[in-house]
Amino acid sequence: xxxxxxxxxxxxxxxxxxxxxxxxxxxxxxxxxxxxxxxxxxxxxxxxxxxxxxxxxxxxxxxxxxxxxxxxxxxxxxxxxxxxxxxxxxxxxxxxxxxxxxxxxxxxxxxxxxxxxxxxxxxxxxxxxxxxxxxxxxxxxxxxxxxxxxxxxxxxxxxxxxxxxxxxxxxxxxxxxxxxxxxxxxxxxxxxxxxxxxxxxxxxxxxxxxxxxxxxxxxxxxxxxxxxxxxxxxxxxxxxxxxxxxxxxxxxxxxxxxxxxxxxxxxxxxxxxxxxxxxxxxxxxxxxxxxxxxxxxxxxxxxxxxxxxxxxxxxxxxxxxxxxxxxxxxxxxxxxxxxxxxxxxxxxxxxxxxxxxxxxxxxxxxxxxxxxxxxxxxxxxxxxxxxxxxxxxxxxxxxxxxxxxxxxxxxxxxxxxxxxxxxxxxxxxxxxxxxxxxxxxxxxxxxxxxxxxxxxxxx
Numbered sequence: 001x002x003x004x005x006x007x008x009x010x011x012x013x014x015x016x017x018x019x020x021x022x023x024x025x026x027x028x029x030x031x032x033x034x035x036x037x038x039x040x041x042x043x044x045x046x047x048x049x050x051x052x053x054x055x056x057x058x059x060x061x062x063x064x065x066x067x068x069x070x071x072x073x074x075x076x077x078x079x080x081x082x083x084x085x086x087x088x089x090x091x092x093x094x095x096x097x098x099x100x101x102x103x104x105x106x107x108x109x110x111x112x113x114x115x116x117x118x119x120x121x122x123x124x125x126x127x128x129x130x131x132x133x134x135x136x137x138x139x140x141x142x143x144x145x146x147x148x149x150x151x152x153x154x155x156x157x158x159x160x161x162x163x164x165x166x167x168x169x170x171x172x173x174x175x176x177x178x179x180x181x182x183x184x185x186x187x188x189x190x191x192x193x194x195x196x197x198x199x200x201x202x203x204x205x206x207x208x209x210x211x212x213x214x215x216x217x218x219x220x221x222x223x224x225x226x227x228x229x230x231x232x233x234x235x236x237x238x239x240x241x242x243x244x245x246x247x248x249x250x251x252x253x254x255x256x257x258x259x260x261x262x263x264x265x266x267x268x269x270x271x272x273x274x275x276x277x278x279x280x281x282x283x284x285x286x287x288x289x290x291x292x293x294x295x296x297x298x299x300x301x302x303x304x305x306x307x308x309x310x311x312x313x314x315x316x317x318x319x320x321x322x323x324x325x326x327x328x329x330x331x332x333x334x335x336x337x338x339x340x341x342x343x344x345x346x347x348x349x350x351x352x353x354x355x356x357x358x359x360x361x362x363x364x365x366x367x368x369x370x371x372x373x374x375x376x377x378x379x380x381x382x383x384x385x386x387x388x389x390x391x392x393x394x395x396x397x398x399x400x401x402x403x404x405x406x407x408x409x410x411x412x413x414x415x416x417x418x419x420x421x422x423x424x425x426x427x428x429x430x431x432x433x434x435x436x437x438x439x440x441x442x443x444x445x446x447x448x449x450x451x452x453x454x455x456x457x458x459x
Contacts, residue, residue: 080106085185088130088150089395095132096120099148103134106182106189110136123147124197124293129155129308133192145192147178154393157242158386164310167224167285174222177307193305195296200330203292204339206346210357211304212295212324213350219306220284220317230283231313232378233273239385240269246392253391253401260388265381265408272378279318281371286315290324318368321351322376333406344369384408 082105086098100118104111113136123131132148151161168180178190202208244262248254287294288311296305325344329335339347348368349357384404391400 079180080182082106082182082184086148086150086187088152088186092120092122099132099134102148102184103136103146103189106184109138113138120148129187129310146181147190147192148187149190150187153395157389157393158239159310160313161310163313166226167309167312170224171219171222171309171312174218176219176222177305177309193296193298193307195298195303195305198292198295198297198304200292200328200337202297203295203324204328204337204343208297208304209343209347210350211302212290213347214354215304215306216287216290216320216324217351217354219287220320222285224285224314228283228314230315232315232319232382233269235313236269236378236382236385239382239389240266243385243388246388248392256401256405257388265385269381272381276316276318276374276378279371279374281316281318281375283314284317284320285312286317286320287312288315288320288323290320291327316371316375318371318375319378321347321368322372322374323379325372326376326379341369344372348372 082102084098084102084105086095086102088095090098096118097115099120100115103118104113117137119135121133121135123133129152130150132150133145134148135143135145137143151159165180165183168177171177172179178193180188180190182189198208203212240262246257248257287306287309289308290306294306294308296307297303298305325339325347328337328339330337345365346357348365349360352360352364352368387400387403390398391404394400
């Protein structure tokens with residue numbers, strides 16, 4: 001969940017900068033794309049419009065609570081559903097009666113309880129969700145708690161809700177997240193997890209980092225029926241198509257938007273895709289959004305819980321880990337807090353061999369190090385484009401346009417992938433195309449780098 005109770009939710013930092021690698025005869029096809037000869041956002045908008053209309057992310061069907069309730073229930077029958085929707089723009093006192101009405105409509109055992117038996121409080125406010133805790137004093141005197149998750153307006157532009165609901169039942173069965181109890185017009189009701197949300201500082205503590213790594217190892221073992229193709233580039237290019245076909249009512253936002261070079265962004269997307277292809281990274285079911293707001297800790301049990309799977313999909317292992325490491329920067333976007341190599345190796349060891357982290361080979365640690373620190377660049381570009389779309393569609397009072405430019409500016413002020421390729425890996429390579437390493441210009445071809453790592457491109 002993108003949490004707006006802090007500075008914008010997703011810090012953007014090192015990402016995609018000016019091209020420093022030259023590609024010759026890429027060994028794989030390019031993604032469908034707008035006319036890259038276009039130099040203005042207006043030209044690119046026209047070039048991409050038809051393709052965007054064919055496959056808008058998450059907009060294929062309107063949300064129908066009864067329909068998705070049947071699908072989410074699987075073989076066990078439909079879960080409770082209600083057509084009631086709750087206006088997320090209301091204040092909590094104004095919203096609470098509607099939430100109580102919703103709970104009574106969903107759960108028969110609560111339908112005749114007096115409203116005074118319900119207490120509604122905010123768990124966290126987000127830019128894609130609002131989480132509410134509803135406590136109910138039942139006739140028996142027991143107090144039951146549930147979490148009501150309200151989807152923000154227009155979030156279907158950036159979230160595939162059908163994919164999310166499909167995954168939840170399998171993840172829940174595997175012990176991840178809260179149990180899905182019901183769905184309604186613009187959200188869902190889940191079991192309440194008795195735990196606290198982590199902070200960015202928590203994530204880097206060795207003991208918690210090890211626990212997160214162990215949980216992520218288990219998470220990546222979950223099998224979700226359906227398409228198992230990695231969705232990273234499909235999703236990024238859908239975001240790109242949407243982002244280059246926007247028009248703002250606000251004159252200042254429109255002026256800023258027209259300064260964006262979508263040709264440069266598109267070229268960077270293709271270049272990064274070509275680079276990551278050389279890694280032959282494993283594909284797993286990934287969370288794709290492991291920021292501190294989606295990690296909860298029960299201090300008494302010492303158990304870490306993953307929550308909010310709205311961006312979950314099959315994806316590259318290194319992307320999920322790299323995206324998580326980006327979040328060490330915290331809400332102030334302090335990328336000096338990005339985990340050091342030693343901190344990353346600590347995480348990798350507990351991820352690769354949870355029971356025997358000290359026995360992970362140096363080769364396996366180095367392979368995952370390179371994989372993670374390459375895919376983390378894609379994560380930055382993904383969320384930058386996400387922010388640009390939100391600048392147009394979200395009614396929430398937040399400067400998403402600045403959010404986008406902050407990410408792009410930061411990324412272009414830092415060296416790209418090369419700073420993460422180990423020095424030892426490069427020493428014996430023959431000169432080739434340009435390669436930036438720790439601020440020094442060196443020359444190596446991607447093919448040579450990949451060959452030296454013992455990897456090859458996917459067919």
